[in-house]
Structures are given as structure tokens and as C-alpha cells.
Amino acid sequence: MQYEFNQVYKEDCDIALPKLVQDGIKFDLILTDPPYNLRKDFGNDSDKLELNDFIEVNKRRLAYCSDLMDKNASIVWFGIHHYIGFIQTMMYELGLSYKRMNIWYYENGFSRTKKTPATQYEPFLWFSKSDKKWTYNADDVRVPYKSADRLKTPVYYKNSKGETKKWVPNPLGALRGDVWSYPTLAGKNAKKERTEHPTQKPISLILDIIKAHCPKNKDGFYEGKILDPFFGSGTLGVCCEILNKEGHNIQWMGFEIEEKWVAITNQRISEVRETLV
Structure with a gap:
């Protein structure tokens, strides 16, 4: 099967990633929000692994991701404070170059218990393939x-x-600093954007991460290849399509194992494509 850009595939990334490596495809940015292993219900057991299994499966995934990164590419990987240290260590072991552990901060977090602080942040790691050259469009994400x-x-x-x-x-x-402040998709203000997906990220957050790390052509338009192995409800694709309607030329690709989320993704992307600029 030959994968094409600007679409999501209903396929397990553990199967798809080695195929992409074999095909010699390279990406300028891998931006993804994988299961955090907090026992969320995505319609499967992908978020309910024993610690050893979680470590081993992510070692394999990250090794494939490293092979898929172009020479000046970056990888941005969302996680949770419980396990992000393991992911960071794996990236170091793969020879990737550490750039920053950023923080997605939200004031509208909450806690289900009074025995611990309320949750108000999620970390996302940024590593690059090269320790000499990478993309960071600082002026595009100033605050x-x-x-x-x-x-x-x-x-x-x-x-x-x-x-x-x-x-x-x-x-x-x-x-911009390394704390990125965006509210979660909770409450009435997020009703229009929110889907049923339990860990959906805001368009505003993902859009800015793409602006920060996607290469540009000589005319100043974003022109890179972006991969999301855990596509969920399709926010990355939505963001790329929003930018493409503004004249950019981003090629994106995603994988998702649940038909429900693939259908929601395709619906969201269709709405963006069909909306007049």
C-alpha cells in the first residue's frame, strides 16, 4: 500500500510506521499526542498498558519516528508528568537532540480528588534530528x-x-517562553470545537506548534511534511488544512485505529475544506 499525504488512515501506527520507513518517506515534523497510559477509554486498550509494556512499545515507536525524521526535522511529543521522563530518556538514547520540555498550561483544569493538586498542565517534549540545524519560527509565535x-x-x-x-x-x-497558555476544551466556549474524543487538544495550541516548527519556502509560506501517528479526532489535520487555505502547502499524514475517530476526523476536515475563506 502506498500512503498518500493529506489524509488519515485507519491503521495501527505500530504497523504503519515500519512501512513508512521501508518506503523511505521522511517528515519535517512529527507532532503527536499519544495515549498517556492513564486508562482513558479510546474504544480500545491502548491506554491501559503495564509499565514495562508501555516502555517497550514506545521504544519501538520512537525508533521508527527517529528513522522517519528528515535531517533537520523536529519531533514534538505530548505526555503526562507520570511518564514523560521515560519518553525523554528514550529520545536521548536514540541520539536525538534535546531542545526543550514545554508546558501546556491551562487555568481551567480540575481534580477528581482533594488529595492531590488540580491538574493544570501537560508537558510536550521537543527534540530535533540534528544538533546544529532545526526549524523554530520564533516570530510566528510571539505573544x-x-x-x-x-x-x-x-x-x-x-x-x-x-x-x-x-x-x-x-x-x-x-x-514566547516554554509555557504555552491555552484553555482546555471545556465549558460553553469550547462547545463548537469539542468532539467526543477524551483527550482532544485545542486548535489554537496545535496551530501555533505547527507555525513554530514547520519549514517555510522562500516566499515565507509553510511548506513541510508533518506526521501524527496518533491522529485521534484529527486536530492536526484540521490545523494543516486551515493553514493551506491561507496559501500554505503543508503535507500531512495521520494514523488512527478506531473507525469512530477516523469518521470524526474526516467530517472535521471536510468542513474546513468546504468553508469559504
Whole structure:
């Protein structure tokens, strides 16, 4: 079977990934939100593994992902504080280059128990294939300054030679840090976007991660190949299609084992494609 871009396949990524490796396909970005092993119900037992099984299966998956990364590619992998340390160690062992452990922070988190703090963050790792070159479009994901007055006031400082230099605030905003604040898809405000999927990520979050890590062509348009082995309800595909409607040329591919989520994905993507710009 020859895989094509810009579609999701109902297939287990543990079967699909080695096929992609064999076909010699390379990606500029692997961006994925795999099962966290917290016993969520995705319609199967993929989130209910014993610790040793969880470690072994993810070692295999990450090895395939590493083989699928182009020479300057990045991998962004969502996780949970329970197990993210294992994933980080595996990436180091594969020879990938650590860039950052970012935090998705949300104030509308909650807790089912009073014996532990409420959940308000999820980490996502960023490693690159090369330790010398990678894509990070810093200006595309700048955030507003805390005060608009910052834009009015230059800052003077001394450089290493003792020379006085002037720093002028970037009109696009402040350089983004490693804490990315976006609300979860809870409450009335998220009703239109939310599906039945139990761990669906916000479009706003995934869209910005793509903007940060997708390569651009000489005209400044995103033009890369992106893979999500755990496609879920299709948010990555939705985000890529939103950007493509703006003139970009992102090629994406996803795998999902449950027919229910594949159907929801295809419906969401169709709605984006059919909506007038």
C-alpha cells in the first residue's frame, strides 16, 4: 500500500510506521499526542498498558519516528508528568537532540480528588534530528507584551565591549517562553470545537506548534511534511488544512485505529475544506 499525504488512515501506527520507513518517506515534523497510559477509554486498550509494556512499545515507536525524521526535522511529543521522563530518556538514547520540555498550561483544569493538586498542565517534549540545524519560527509565535507601554520605551544597555546599545521591543510581541497558555476544551466556549474524543487538544495550541516548527519556502509560506501517528479526532489535520487555505502547502499524514475517530476526523476536515475563506 502506498500512503498518500493529506489524509488519515485507519491503521495501527505500530504497523504503519515500519512501512513508512521501508518506503523511505521522511517528515519535517512529527507532532503527536499519544495515549498517556492513564486508562482513558479510546474504544480500545491502548491506554491501559503495564509499565514495562508501555516502555517497550514506545521504544519501538520512537525508533521508527527517529528513522522517519528528515535531517533537520523536529519531533514534538505530548505526555503526562507520570511518564514523560521515560519518553525523554528514550529520545536521548536514540541520539536525538534535546531542545526543550514545554508546558501546556491551562487555568481551567480540575481534580477528581482533594488529595492531590488540580491538574493544570501537560508537558510536550521537543527534540530535533540534528544538533546544529532545526526549524523554530520564533516570530510566528510571539505573544503580546504584558503592557502596551513596553512598545513605547526603548531600553539602553551596555554590551560586552562597554558600548551603549538600544533595545527596541519587537512590534510582533515578546519572544514566547516554554509555557504555552491555552484553555482546555471545556465549558460553553469550547462547545463548537469539542468532539467526543477524551483527550482532544485545542486548535489554537496545535496551530501555533505547527507555525513554530514547520519549514517555510522562500516566499515565507509553510511548506513541510508533518506526521501524527496518533491522529485521534484529527486536530492536526484540521490545523494543516486551515493553514493551506491561507496559501500554505503543508503535507500531512495521520494514523488512527478506531473507525469512530477516523469518521470524526474526516467530517472535521471536510468542513474546513468546504468553508469559504
